[in-house]
Amino acid sequence: MKRLAVIDNTKLKDMSKKVYIQGLCPVNRAGKECMYFEGSKLLIAEPLCIGCGICSNVAPEAIKIINLPDTLAQDPIHRYGKNGFALYNLPTPLFGKVVGILGVNGIGKSTAIQIIAGILKPSFGKEKEASMHDLIQHFKGTETQAYFEKMKSGSIKVAYKPQHVDLIPKQFSGKVIELLKKVDEVGTMEAVAAQFELTHLLERELGQISGGELQRVAIAATFLKKANVYIFDEITSYLDISQRLKVAKAIRGLATPDVAVVVIEHDLIALDYMADLIHLMYGTQKAFGVVSQVKPAKYGINVFLEGYLKEENVRFRDSHIKFSVRAPIKSIGIHTLTEWHSFEKVQGDFTLHAEGGKIRPNERIGVLGENGIGKTTFVKILAGVEKATSGELGVKLKVSYKPQYLEADSDELVMSALHEAVKKYDAELIRPLGLKDLLLKKLNELSGGELQRVAIAQCLSQPADLFLLDEPSAYLDVEQRLAVSKIISNLAELRHIAVLVVDHDLLFLDYLADRLMVFTGKSGREGKAQGPFDLETGMNTLLSSLGITMRRDESSKRPRINKLGSVKDREQKEKNKYYYG
Ligand code: ADP
Ligand code: SF4
Numbered sequence: 001m002k003r004l005a006v007i008d009n010t011k012l013k014d015m016s017k018k019v020y021i022q023g024l025c026p027v028n029r030a031g032k033e034c035m036y037f038e039g040s041k042l043l044i045a046e047p048l049c050i051g052c053g054i055c056s057n058v059a060p061e062a063i064k065i066i067n068l069p070d071t072l073a074q075d076p077i078h079r080y081g082k083n084g085f086a087l088y089n090l091p092t093p094l095f096g097k098v099v100g101i102l103g104v105n106g107i108g109k110s111t112a113i114q115i116i117a118g119i120l121k122p123s124f125g126k127e128k129e130a131s132m133h134d135l136i137q138h139f140k141g142t143e144t145q146a147y148f149e150k151m152k153s154g155s156i157k158v159a160y161k162p163q164h165v166d167l168i169p170k171q172f173s174g175k176v177i178e179l180l181k182k183v184d185e186v187g188t189m190e191a192v193a194a195q196f197e198l199t200h201l202l203e204r205e206l207g208q209i210s211g212g213e214l215q216r217v218a219i220a221a222t223f224l225k226k227a228n229v230y231i232f233d234e235i236t237s238y239l240d241i242s243q244r245l246k247v248a249k250a251i252r253g254l255a256t257p258d259v260a261v262v263v264i265e266h267d268l269i270a271l272d273y274m275a276d277l278i279h280l281m282y283g284t285q286k287a288f289g290v291v292s293q294v295k296p297a298k299y300g301i302n303v304f305l306e307g308y309l310k311e312e313n314v315r316f317r318d319s320h321i322k323f324s325v326r327a328p329i330k331s332i333g334i335h336t337l338t339e340w341h342s343f344e345k346v347q348g349d350f351t352l353h354a355e356g357g358k359i360r361p362n363e364r365i366g367v368l369g370e371n372g373i374g375k376t377t378f379v380k381i382l383a384g385v386e387k388a389t390s391g392e393l394g395v396k397l398k399v400s401y402k403p404q405y406l407e408a409d410s411d412e413l414v415m416s417a418l419h420e421a422v423k424k425y426d427a428e429l430i431r432p433l434g435l436k437d438l439l440l441k442k443l444n445e446l447s448g449g450e451l452q453r454v455a456i457a458q459c460l461s462q463p464a465d466l467f468l469l470d471e472p473s474a475y476l477d478v479e480q481r482l483a484v485s486k487i488i489s490n491l492a493e494l495r496h497i498a499v500l501v502v503d504h505d506l507l508f509l510d511y512l513a514d515r516l517m518v519f520t521g522k523s524g525r526e527g528k529a530q531g532p533f534d535l536e537t538g539m540n541t542l543l544s545s546l547g548i549t550m551r552r553d554e555s556s557k558r559p560r561i562n563k564l565g566s567v568k569d570r571e572q573k574e575k576n577k578y579y580y581g
Contacts, residue, residue, distance in 0.1 A: 002073060003051050004066040005044035006287040007083040011062035018042040021063075024054050043083050061437045064287040071312065072290065077138075078111060078122040086125065087111050089291040091279040092143045093229050093260035098252060100271050100297060101264045102304055103281030105449055105477045108289030109264050110163070112281070113231050116262065117158045118151055159225035163233040163264075164448060165214040169207040176209065176217055177202040185226040195250065196220045197243070211405055212238035212371055219247055229260050236267040237474045238404070240370040240504045242546055245561070248274045266478040267505045269550075272301055273561050280304055282316035290314075302556045304478070321482055323511065323557040337361045337465060337498050338382060343391025345377055352377055354391070354529040357517070359466070359498050364489055365532050366509035367502040368542045369519025374527030375502050378519075379468045400464035402455050404471045404502075408443050414454055415439040421461035428494060429457040432487050448475035456484060460491050467492070467499045473508050481505065485512035506550075510535070510559050520545045536579055543578035550579050 012018050018037075027034035027048050034048040035055065044055075049065065056063040076086035087108040091101055093116060101109050114120035121129040124138070132152045139145040150156050172179055176198060180189050193199050196216040201209055206217070215238050222230060232251065236244045248270045255261045255276075265271040271278070278300030283289040292309055303309060307317030339358035344351065352374035359365065367375055380386040384396035414435070415422060421429045422439070430436060433453045438446065446454065452475045459467055469488070473481045485508060492499045500517070503509050509516070516538025517531035531538055543550060549562045549572040559579075562569040572578060 002068045002070075003046055003049055004064075004068055004086060004288055005046050005049055005083055006064045006066070006085060007042060007044060008062050008286070009041050012042060012059060015040060017059070021055050021058055024058065026050065026052055026054065038082075046083075064284060066284055066287055068288070069314065071314075075125040076288070077124060078115060078120070079125040080111075085111070085286060086288040087115075087122075087291075088283075088288065090115060090139075090144060091262065091291050092294060093147055093262050094143060094277065094294075095228075095260045096255055096257045097276045098255050098261040098263060098274050099294065100275030100278040100300070101262065101281060101291075102266075102268075102271065102278055102300065102478065103289065104285060104479045106285035107281045107283055108291075109281055110233065111289070112291060113160075113233065113262060113264065116147075117160055117229070117231055118156065156229055157225075157227045158229045158231060159222045159227035160230075161218050161222040161232045161235070163237075165218045165237070166211060166448070168214055168218060172206060174206060175202070176204055176206060179206060179217065180221060180224060183221045184224040186224055189224060192220045192223050195223075196247070210238070210371075212240070212243070215239055216243070216247075219250075223250070223254070228258055229262070230254055232261070232263045232265075234264055234266065236265065236270050236504070238371075238471070241368070241506065241542070242370065244270050244504060245273065245546070245548065266473075266476070266481065268301055268304075268478060268507045269505070269559060269561060272297055280309065280316075282309070282314060298553070298560075301558070302553065305556050305558065317479075323552070323559070335361055338397055340382070340393050341391060343381070343388040343393060345374075345381060345386065346389045347377065350374070350377075350524060350526065352527045352529065354378060354381075355531075357530075357532055359500075359532065361465075361498055362492055362496050363514045364492055364499045364501065364512055366513030366516045366535075366538070367500050367519070368504075368506075368509065368516060368538065369502075369521075369527070370523050372523035373519045373521050374529065375519055376470065377527075378529050379466075379500060382466070397465040398463065399466045399468055400459050400462035402459035402467075402469045402472065404474070406448075406451050406455050408446060408451050411442045411444055413439070414441050414443060414446070417443060417454060418457055418461070421457045425457075425461050425491070428491055429460060429487065432483065433457050449477070449480065452476055453480070453484075456487075460488070464497060467497060468502070469499065470502045471504065472501065473503050473505045481508045482511060488512060506539075507559060510539075513538075516542075518542050518545075539579035540577065544576070548578070549573060552580055 022035040025035045032048055034045050036043055051065055051067055053065055056065045072088055076088050077090055078087045091112055103109055115122050124130050135148045136145055198216055201213055235247050251274050275297040277294045278297045279294055280292040281289050305321040307320055308315045337359045341356045343354050381388050382397055383399035438450055456472050472484055488499055515532040515534055518538050518541045519527050519529050521527040549569045550559045551562055551568055553560050
């Protein structure tokens with residue numbers, strides 16, 4: 001059996017600990033150099049390792065010993081040095097198609113697309129970089145071979161949108177218009193700016209626009225490059241539903257017989273809408289990742305939810321993620337937490353009208369609606385932080401709030417930011433959110449996804465009557481989103497507290513929410529708050545305001561968007577059933 005030993009030496013700072021671990025290895029004790037040093041780096045000679053697991057039990061955060069399945073007998077496509085992360089196989093860009101990549105964080109998606117983009121030269125697990133000739137030989141007889149031949153002849157030009165749009169203002173200072181003009185190779189700056197609702201922002205400084213606006217700037221900048229391979233690393237973070245669909249539609253339209261598009265995406269509804277084909281990626285996070293064969297998008301997403309790849313005979317998750325046709329009836333308290341009659345709030349140019357409603361303890365309410373339409377104002381009024389201009393309100397609630405944009409400037413330790421959670425909710429928050437390994441890190445050292453998980457734990461551990469989580473799905477991979485919805489539900493149940501979750505990932509909300517509130521209106525001008533409704537009425541209200549219909553997939557029961565003007569779309573609109581059908 002082939003064995004992989006992956007060591008992250010940055011997690012083993014103490015030399016004496018490394019020497020101690022080396023001393024425990026039974027192969028070393030028998031006189032062979034299985035664990036050895038290169039300078040101060042501890043390494044493992046994989047052919048000598050017997051897989052006893054002693055070292056990885058002592059330092060699980062730094063060492064992973066993995067017995068690879070027999071199907072992975074071949075060398076990896078790439079390895080980040082000795083005992084580094086290993087990537088097996090590559091996704092294939094296909095001209096005329098949108099190819100999606102779906103997998104958890106740390107499974108090698110970025111590594112794979114960097115190789116496709118020609119940025120990273122793969123090593124095949126050897127000491128030196130492989131040549132283009134080696135790559136072409138390796139993939140002989142496949143579409144990937146044809147792709148690398150094109151790259152070798154210089155006829156591939158890649159445009160790439162990175163995941164972390166928040167970094168753009170650090171790399172480029174100036175106005176939106178200056179950035180777009182600088183990258184515009186097609187000469188359609190104004191039209192593309194209008195397409196992504198940026199015209200009114202052109203004169204703004206990049207450092208002063210919101211995350212959702214930056215996301216659209218980054219997408220527009222990618223569209224403005226003259227390329228034949230477009231790669232998008234997540235398009236949905238910070239975008240509301242109508243913007244997500246607009247961008248997804250534009251990306252679909254990019255793929256022509258001469259243009260290939262590759263997308264990494266964790267919003268399964270957006271991915272389903274964009275992609276023709278999908279590669280799943282599985283393996284062990286931060287140790288190795290395998291790119292699956294390519295599959296039709298609809299089937300590929302269902303395979304992902306099932307957790308089992310039939311063609312490859314690989315089970316990559318123990319549980320099957322299931323959706324139900326109707327929201328399951330959960331144990332919702334019969335009492336009322338708060339009740340309000342209709343009220344109005346005027347704030348400068350913006351007016352919010354809220355219809356009456358009530359929230360029961362223990363229930364999970366999804367909140368849908370565009371950005372800038374009064375969702376936060378509404379909750380501040382429930383909390384008594386802001387006063388309504390007119391109308392009657394119920395009891396003042398103590399609200400624990402996780403904002404949409406997370407500040408991470410502080411060098412406070414995660415452990416101290418999370419002291420309540422560490423003290424009281426180890427089993428409910430710290431462990432299931434995978435925060436154990438982060439406790440000794442500083443807040444400003446965390447990645448977007450890590451910071452998000454810390455912020456969720458922090459919010460859910462505070463004393464409160466109501467939790468408000470604003471876009472908890474941002475930067476989380478699809479597996480984490482589904483896990484977070486379970487964690488939120490369990491904690492609401494345990495603490496007998498209601499939760500409002502504002503999010504634009506409809507699949508995440510469908511999985512999480514008992515009921516829905518819907519905000520409609522015009523961003524920055526007026527908002528109308530309705531509900532909470534039952535799930536179907538809520539979705540219907542939102543989707544009819546957007547003019548799109550959704551049905552449930554027959555086999556997985558997950559929600560999917562109907563093609564505009566398709567038979568199903570027309571039938572559902574006639575019946576005024578925008579959701580489910
Ligand atoms: P994903 O995009 O799926 O989140 P990545 O491709 O970014 O995954 O990373 C996969 C693994 O490779 C991670 O464990 C990461 O730490 C490691 N890795 C990424 N870049 C480097 C590098 N330059 N040197 C060493 N390890 C790296
Ligand atoms: Fe040595 Fe066992 Fe660790 Fe392999 S798994 S390096 S044999 S201690």
